[in-house]
Amino acid sequence: MGTPTVKLSLAAPPPAIEEREGAYFIAQSAIPLAAVILRFQEGLSPDTIRRECFPSLPLAHVYSAIAFYLNHQEEVDAWLTQLRQEEDALQEHLLIAHPEFVKTAEELRNRLLSVSPQ
Helix, strand or coil, X not given: CCCCCCCCCCCCCCCCEEEECCEXXXXXCCCEHHHHHHHHHCCCCHHHHXXXXXXXXXXXXXXXXXXXXXXXXXXXXXXXXXXXXXXXXXXXXXXXXXXXXXXXXXXXXHHHHHCCCC
8 A cells, every 4th residue: 555556647757756666756855746746735935845844855856846746737636636545545444453543642632732831
């Protein structure tokens, strides 16, 4: 379940985007293409994405990822939707297989809420 089943059907991604084992990343980084695109969809500018989210990325790579998205918006949006569905299915599978995680998370949340700020 780790490798996405939906791929972007491009002859070759632009130089700032690399495909690795079925996933897409900003070139020469561990930053997923989806992470940059999602921040752009949230309304962040390319400068803000680089400065506040991914300061190690060259600004040109951020612009390239966004340009790629804008030029292939329909296909990329479908790909992002599929990624979300796969992530939701994986999360549901993990919660069914390990219900103790929910209990642990609830206990942690309750403990944090019970601590009064000083």
